[in-house]
Amino acid sequence: MLHLSSLDVNHGFSLFPVNVNFQVIPGYDYALRVTPTASGDFRIICNEFCGIGHHTMVGRVIVVDEKGAPVADNASARVTSGAGS
């Protein structure tokens, strides 16, 4: 379960390279049940202008495969192993 909330202003939750783009409005707790279908290194980017530091608001989600092996840098995320449901 992925919880998204904001304490200050509107933010965006974009998960690259998959096509996920979520609006995070203050005052809510958005709970997203996420079922990864591939392992990889996914990047979080704030996709709603939130102030001068907006472009520095980034993060990552690492999905490991069945063997538990962490995936190396994979911004392009062309994952072939461990793609499950």
Added chain:
Amino acid sequence: MNTIAVSPSRTCPVTGRIIFRSAERLVQANAVVAVVSLLVGAIAALLLVLTRWQAVHLLPAVWYYRLLGVHGMNMLIFFIIYFEMAVLWFAGTVLLNARPAAPRFGWFNFGLMVLGTVLVEWAQWSGRADVLFTSYPPLKAHPVFYLGVILFAVGALLVTCQFFATLVIAKREKSYEGSMPLVVYGAVCAAIIAVITLVHGAMVYIPTFLWSLGVIPAVDPQVYRLLWWALGHSSQQINVAAMVAIWYMLGALTVGAVVLNEKVSRSAFVLYIMFISMASAHHLLVDPGFSFGVEDREHLVLHVHGRAGLHGARLHGAGGHGAGHAVARLQ
């Protein structure tokens, strides 16, 4: 020195139309300010492109965002609406051989719009409104920014009312015969869309202005988004309707084009007014927003597919009020 006796109107040597000087000056003033706004917006655009172009990377972040806001306001609000005002003064008077309704009041409204524009530009260029074009609360700008937009919108709304009054005068004084010309009809459609747009602008910015002054405690970010896009997107529709009307005019004036079927053209304008407003809603559809009273929000299921099906995730969205978390976390 020009010593021609002062006459309220002249006859155009090319088209033979009666042009009232009082209307002509309003057309000129609005069109000039429109083009100046376009220039400011275009200069900002050039600087933005030179920043996004990584090899140049011209501006620091703060100026990039600042000019992004300047670009949005100048292109999508000031340029479009000033030009629309010029079209309304032109279509209402020149094309109907009519005198303008209350031209002095027209100057007062033009003054309101210019004052609003100057306040917005000042707030943006001085770094008091680094909130982009959308200015989504709770991101807050200086009250002068919101006040400027309100003054501009009220001025434009009053000019639009003067356009409708000019049409009434033309009809009453029988300055034209038969049904309204197609170009004026198109301008009427643009004016109706302008009313929808500007009323929403006032509706959204008046509470936001009061919030920025501390008079009211908060503006709901979702209500704001909903109403704001009826301004932010619809402003373009004003221009589209006006532009099509002007195309008809240019076709007739330059090559003597005759409209294939006036009824079809007029029906298209009506359909445009009726359905184009919905286009604004696409800004609201992409994200979770207002629910439609669905009790079980587990039903809000977003299927997300990755490239070539190799990767992706299935999301089950469940939004609701709850304790705030500063960061996203995995459970």
